[in-house]
Amino acid sequence: MDITPRSFPITNAPAWGRVRRSRRVADRALKVICAIFTALGVFVLGWILLMLVYKGGSALSPAVFTQVTPGPGTEGGGIANAIVGSLILTVLGIVVATPIGVLAGTYLAEYGKGSKLAEIIRFVNDILLAAPSILIGLFVYTLMVPPMGGYSGWAGGVALAIIAVPVIVRTTEDMLRLVPGSLREAGAALGAPLSTVIIHISWKAARAGMVTGVLLATARIAGETAPLLFTALNNNFWFKPNLMGGVSNLPVMIYQFALAPYDNWRELAWAGALIITLSILALSIAARLLLKKDHVR
Template identity: 80%
Template sequence: MSASPAAVSGSAPAAPARPAPPEWGRVRAGRRTADKVLIVGCTLATALGAIVLGSILLMLIIQGVQGFSPALFTHVTPGPGSEGGGIANAILGSLVMTALGIVVATPVGVLAGTYLAEYGRTSHLANLIRFLNDILLSAPSILIGLFVYTLMVRPMGGYSGWAGAVALAIIATPVIVRTTEDMLRLVPGTLREAGAALGAPLSIVIRSVTWRAAQSGIVTGVLLALARIAGETAPLLFTALNNNSWFSPNLMGGVANLPVMIYQFALSPYENWRQLAWAGALLITVTILGLSIVARLVLSGPKGR
């Protein structure tokens, strides 16, 4: 029996050639029509969303810029029917409560996210924590305000900046937990194995290797959480409320803040108050936009890649 040419030469038989994909002109007319309809629909939906968001932003800029002046950042909020004034006390109150909230939420969120990614992983406790974290992440902020009102405001006998900071911390924590866990899971396992091969315990590997590798992502999560709580109004209505003067250094009593000030002044019948509300809304929008841009720049930086 004679051997085949492929066996004689010792080479493997050639793989059968794959058929070339059909050209666009050979696609059925119904599919081409459906593709064009989908493209037009997506384009129109995108244009509609851009027009609506652009109109809101344009109106906010036009109305808000009219209220900008040096007094806006140096004077306290005026009384009913008064002229002039500013929102300096509201700006300072928002900065203080937001800073306290993020200071409390950051270590809790980072450590919880580290446990889920490094220690708990697929354990029942970790799955339960993830489930509860998802609930907090999507829970209405007004429920957080009611919870803190029952937990702190009523026992303390009044509103306070401390209660507002706690409410903001509860809202920010799930965002940091989720971002930290996701960023740590993206770290290659070979880095952990290299640290373990040198005899380092897991705690040293996490601090010296894993956290450093995911540093930009963790910072991005903190910035996103900061942007999330900077404009929250509902929880502050039940915790810090508002004040038309400088708040007490111990943060007891009503504490002025931008979100509640904007809400109250926008509904008032006084033109001066409504103008200050527009200016405050523009200020807080620019702040959140700036934080979002910084977060994206950090995430797209050399370490984020």
């Protein structure tokens, strides 16, 4: 049988041509719309960043890093206590969240896998990823602040840890799932128990990705304000050794100083916003470099 193209002539060529032209027009229109909105987003983001660099950079000085936040109506001052307080709260949150997140992610990837319990944990983890941080702050406030007799850095660290845990869990699980099963089988063939295979093979192979997850979680909580308003609050002095009575921190300081009627307070707010933005940018770049290095390997 002759099945050459001549056996099936195109009987409706003009209509087919119109359809193709309409599709080209629709495709080009969508490209133009996407390009316009992309340019709009980049313009707004660039405007915000340029304003932050301009006003924050002009407010930076050695005093910003060496002096404590000034009182109302007081000239000068810095944000050294807020910087140190933010570092303490962030480190405290990550120290609490890292073992919980890594072990939970390891269970989901190595032990639970497709079990019902693993599905429930993933569902709860997804809820926590999308949960408003202010709700987490209210939860920790009810759980810790009244029983402990007031605001504290401990409550702030716990609130930040709850926000960081889902990020670490998700990243750890994803990175461990990328480890080839042949590596686990090789360890099991040598007689190693599953715990040894996980610690010495799976974790080692996914090490860079897991560290990336911790860095991303750190960047996620470094700029959180709402949970700290209900837990660590703020003050204009250095923190107490027991972290009780409130701990000065950059996010809450920026929020309070930006709304203040004092010019030097607003300048310090811009300086603090620039510092915290650069810190988050550095953490994000480090995380991407580690992840890229892991993929290259």
